[in-house]
Amino acid sequence: AASVEFRGVTKIYGKSKVPAVNDISLLIETGKLVTLLGPSGCGKTTTLRMIAGLEFATQGKILIGDRDVTRLPATERDVSMVFQSYALFPHMTVRENVEYGLKFSGFTRKETTDKARAGLELVGLVDYGDRLPSQLSGGQQQRVAVARALVLEPQVLLFDEPLSNLDAKLRRHVREEIREIQQKLGLTVVYVTHDQEEALAVSDRIVVMNNAIIAQEGTPRELYDQPANAFVADFIGEANIFDCEVESVDNGRAKVRLGPLRLDLPAGSHKTGPAKIAARPRRILVRDAQSAGTMPGRLLKVTYVGSHLEFMIDTELGPVFAVSPEVDTPFAAGQAVGVALPERGPVLISA
Ligand code: ADP
Numbered sequence: 001a002a003s004v005e006f007r008g009v010t011k012i013y014g015k016s017k018v019p020a021v022n023d024i025s026l027l028i029e030t031g032k033l034v035t036l037l038g039p040s041g042c043g044k045t046t047t048l049r050m051i052a053g054l055e056f057a058t059q060g061k062i063l064i065g066d067r068d069v070t071r072l073p074a075t076e077r078d079v080s081m082v083f084q085s086y087a088l089f090p091h092m093t094v095r096e097n098v099e100y101g102l103k104f105s106g107f108t109r110k111e112t113t114d115k116a117r118a119g120l121e122l123v124g125l126v127d128y129g130d131r132l133p134s135q136l137s138g139g140q141q142q143r144v145a146v147a148r149a150l151v152l153e154p155q156v157l158l159f160d161e162p163l164s165n166l167d168a169k170l171r172r173h174v175r176e177e178i179r180e181i182q183q184k185l186g187l188t189v190v191y192v193t194h195d196q197e198e199a200l201a202v203s204d205r206i207v208v209m210n211n212a213i214i215a216q217e218g219t220p221r222e223l224y225d226q227p228a229n230a231f232v233a234d235f236i237g238e239a240n241i242f243d244c245e246v247e248s249v250d251n252g253r254a255k256v257r258l259g260p261l262r263l264d265l266p267a268g269s270h271k272t273g274p275a276k277i278a279a280r281p282r283r284i285l286v287r288d289a290q291s292a293g294t295m296p297g298r299l300l301k302v303t304y305v306g307s308h309l310e311f312m313i314d315t316e317l318g319p320v321f322a323v324s325p326e327v328d329t330p331f332a333a334g335q336a337v338g339v340a341l342p343e344r345g346p347v348l349i350s351a
């Protein structure tokens with residue numbers, strides 16, 4: 001396995017005026033599963049195809065390990081890719097499909113057979129070698145596609161929305177299988193999805209993309225707990241976003257005015273002036289009206305959703321969405337309440 005590095009990479013297709021990928025720099029470390037996450041059209045597939053050599057960068061450098069592969073053709077990159085459509089050969093058996101890529105790699109007949117068998121074993125399909133793809137379920141077909149890519153022992157394994165054609169339950173199962181194999185073999189995997197839950201579940205690190213740039217990169221926990229901007233706060237999980245004013249910054253702490261509340265928050269790189277705050281619904285507390293340190297509000301709606309309660313509260317900052325792990329509440333819709341944002345809940349994000 002090898003690392004992948006982007007240095008100031010831009011991709012502009014043909015005569016297009018807007019870049020599909022705009023000046024991205026990124027290091028994907030060896031043996032990690034890194035997900036490119038973002039809405040449709042943000043540049044995920046383009047980024048992946050540039051690693052594979054299926055598209056060339058318009059500007060910048062791409063390295064695999066310490067090799068500069070920027071101008072290297074796909075066949076010389078030692079990378080394999082698994083697509084959303086499994087792209088199996090329908091007239092070949094499962095075994096023949098897995099052996100296919102190996103035929104051109106200079107292995108003996110025996111080596112090819114052994115490697116294909118080991119690959120099918122890894123994805124739990126060793127007993128299905130003689131079947132045709134059409135005789136397998138969608139999940140099994142995708143596992144064959146994974147085996148076919150794995151047996152080539154690539155330096156980097158790429159997945160482009162590999163689970164999109166599977167139903168929800170199977171998606172969960174196959175994604176866990178991919179993660180297990182990746183960890184067991186120490187593979188470098190770059191995984192593309194637009195599904196934030198999938199990204200949080202499988203990744204060592206997530207690269208959130210929006211409009212051809214990287215909105216933020218970090219561990220799932222960092223992105224969830226410390227989103228850098230409104231896009232990330234909204235795209236990963238749910239968030240309340242409020243306008244606020246940073247009144248002063250001292251020793252890494254910021255004194256922040258949020259409506260009637262005064263908060264003391266980690267300043268990060270924020271300076272005095274207008275900013276925004278992101279607060280997860282679970283980090284917002286509904287209290288009795290006029291409790292100390294709360295902002296006045298009126299409860300618009302209480303919804304029981306089985307595992308927890310959801311509150312919608314009208315405040316001077318606008319509607320506030322809060323979630324309580326309790327399933328019982330003394331509060332009812334229409335009632336005046338106090339809204340609290342306890343420490344370690346809200347985070348400053350860029351305005
Ligand atoms: P994603 O995978 O995140 O949905 P893509 O990388 O496929 O995004 O696309 C990024 C942008 O580049 C989009 O605006 C898309 O329309 C454009 N694009 C993708 N492929 C091509 C192509 N072959 N020719 C021209 N434009 C393209």
Ligand code: MG
Nearest residue numbers: 041044045046
């Ligand atoms: Mg895509």
